[in-house]
Amino acid sequence: MQAATAYAHPNIALVKYWGKSDDELNIPATPSLAITLGDLRTTSHVEESASEVVVLDGEVVNDAKLERWLELVRKQYDLPLLHIESSSDFPASSGLASSASGFAALTVAISNAFDLGLSLEDQCDWARLGSGSAARSIHGGFVALEPEEDTCRVSQVLDASAWDLSIVIAITSDRAKTTGSTAGMTASRDASPFYDGWLRATMEAFDQCLVAVRDKDFDTLARIAEASCRQMHALMLSTEPALIYWNAATLNCIEAVTGMHEDGIKVFYTIDAGSHLKAVCEADAESHVSERLSGIEGVHSVITSRIGGPARILV
Numbered sequence: 001m002q003a004a005t006a007y008a009h010p011n012i013a014l015v016k017y018w019g020k021s022d023d024e025l026n027i028p029a030t031p032s033l034a035i036t037l038g039d040l041r042t043t044s045h046v047e048e049s050a051s052e053v054v055v056l057d058g059e060v061v062n063d064a065k066l067e068r069w070l071e072l073v074r075k076q077y078d079l080p081l082l083h084i085e086s087s088s089d090f091p092a093s094s095g096l097a098s099s100a101s102g103f104a105a106l107t108v109a110i111s112n113a114f115d116l117g118l119s120l121e122d123q124c125d126w127a128r129l130g131s132g133s134a135a136r137s138i139h140g141g142f143v144a145l146e147p148e149e150d151t152c153r154v155s156q157v158l159d160a161s162a163w164d165l166s167i168v169i170a171i172t173s174d175r176a177k178t179t180g181s182t183a184g185m186t187a188s189r190d191a192s193p194f195y196d197g198w199l200r201a202t203m204e205a206f207d208q209c210l211v212a213v214r215d216k217d218f219d220t221l222a223r224i225a226e227a228s229c230r231q232m233h234a235l236m237l238s239t240e241p242a243l244i245y246w247n248a249a250t251l252n253c254i255e256a257v258t259g260m261h262e263d264g265i266k267v268f269y270t271i272d273a274g275s276h277l278k279a280v281c282e283a284d285a286e287s288h289v290s291e292r293l294s295g296i297e298g299v300h301s302v303i304t305s306r307i308g309g310p311a312r313i314l315v
Ligand code: 2P0
Pocket: 011, 012, 013, 015, 016, 017, 018, 026, 032, 099, 100, 130, 131, 132, 133, 134, 181, 182, 185, 272, 273
């Protein structure tokens, strides 16, 4: 029986990806730069089966995105019918990017189980075809994703051990987000007057962010990352109809992180397509930031993570 299990960590972008230049090939319109959440993981097991079954977090599902991806893979490789079981140890569909770690883990598991012989570059390509941000979860550490003509270049800017940062995630809702990222990106491209400005600002931010990460310059990274986050949410808010992902607790957390930063603590915030706030801080500030965010009205719980490594095969 051909089978394999692999895991991958989710990642969060400091310069955000929101908009595609090619929907078919799933090419982002701008480069992005992310950090890997080493204490969170998605594990994916694949084996050949008499019928195709997909189990996500314990439930049998019909996942259109996954089915389309498997169709693409089968155009190039001879794959049997599969039993796929994938589970994450963090809340799914809430802006914590389970599709990133999910497609990364699945790509590595399938490549291994069926001896596809995918290079690291090929793994990034296949993961990206499932979900743009998934390409960033293949490498681990600090990862850049840059669109090229009909593909993307994915590279590790720093490895996981190079810079001791911590991520404190304030969980501010237990509900799934209302608009998924793929649909939201299309809506912003088609129905926001700010889209072109967003693309221009993001290209500039990416170049500056690359330098800040290479230099491990926390204050510059903080400024660029918070600006990219606010600009992405400004784009979302300016989309017609509006995409509003924040709730009252998100705003309370922004205020708290800004206050801590003003008090000299090395911390900044970023927020994805969901209401949770992610505070990125120097590792020695983790317990203070975590305690402070735990006490904010509307915060259900707090998850902490250090920077993690690449997607890996388990068995
Ligand atoms: C990011 N997000 O850079 C941004 C910030 C969400 C907000 O990448 O359509 O699920 O599958 O390529 O990868 C989420 O986008 O979208 C995402 P698709 P994906 O992390």
